[in-house]
Amino acid sequence: MSERIGFITRVQSFSACHRLHSKSLSDEENKRIFGKCNNPNGHGHNYTVEVTVRGKIDRNTGMVMNLTDLKDYIEEAIMKPLDHKNLDLDVPYFADVVRYDSLSATYLSQYSCFNDIFMFISFMQHHRKPVSVYLGQYGTASPIRQPV
Numbered sequence: 001m002s003e004r005i006g007f008i009t010r011v012q013s014f015s016a017c018h019r020l021h022s023k024s025l026s027d028e029e030n031k032r033i034f035g036k037c038n039n040p041n042g043h044g045h046n047y048t049v050e051v052t053v054r055g056k057i058d059r060n061t062g063m064v065m066n067l068t069d070l071k072d073y074i075e076e077a078i079m080k081p082l083d084h085k086n087l088d089l090d091v092p093y094f095a096d097v098v099r100y101d102s103l104s105a106t107y108l109s110q111y112s113c114f115n116d117i118f119m120f121i122s123f124m125q126h127h128r129k130p131v132s133v134y135l136g137q138y139g140t141a142s143p144i145r146q147p148v
Contacts, residue, residue: 003057005056005057007064008052008063008064008065008067008070009050009052010051010067010074011049012049012074012079014047014079014084015044015045015083016045016047016082016083016084016085016087018042018087018094019041019042020037021038023096049078051070051073091107
């Protein structure tokens with residue numbers, strides 16, 4: 001029997017704020033380029049993130065990855081560091097990153113839990129239009145937790 005490939009997707013929502021501002025531009029240039037999004041107090045977004053993992057279906061469990069593990073990874077990499085945070089002030093990764101799309105999905109590549117699996121991650125603002133996409137690397141899904 002050939003190996004079966006499957007996908008698993010988890011959707012999560014969170015809120016965060018930021019300011020569109022480049023340190024390499026003058027205040028006037030920032031205001032001209034970024035407009036109201038250059039507000040010194042920042043502005044907020046409600047985001048939806050969809051994380052889809054592709055992998056081999058385990059013959060013993062029937063899973064590509066245990067959904068509990070995926071939930072834990074999302075909690076550690078997205079929810080704890082980003083939810084209800086000022087991305088510019090509270091998240092060191094974004095201190096010097098200008099993000100026109102509001103959230104750089106490449107941020108997730110710093111988390112080892114996302115490096116051993118192939119995944120598609122889409123960040124969307126409240127209007128459900130994708131603003132950032134990250135494609136993880138091919139590999140095998142992380143170890144599957146045994147069902148309890």
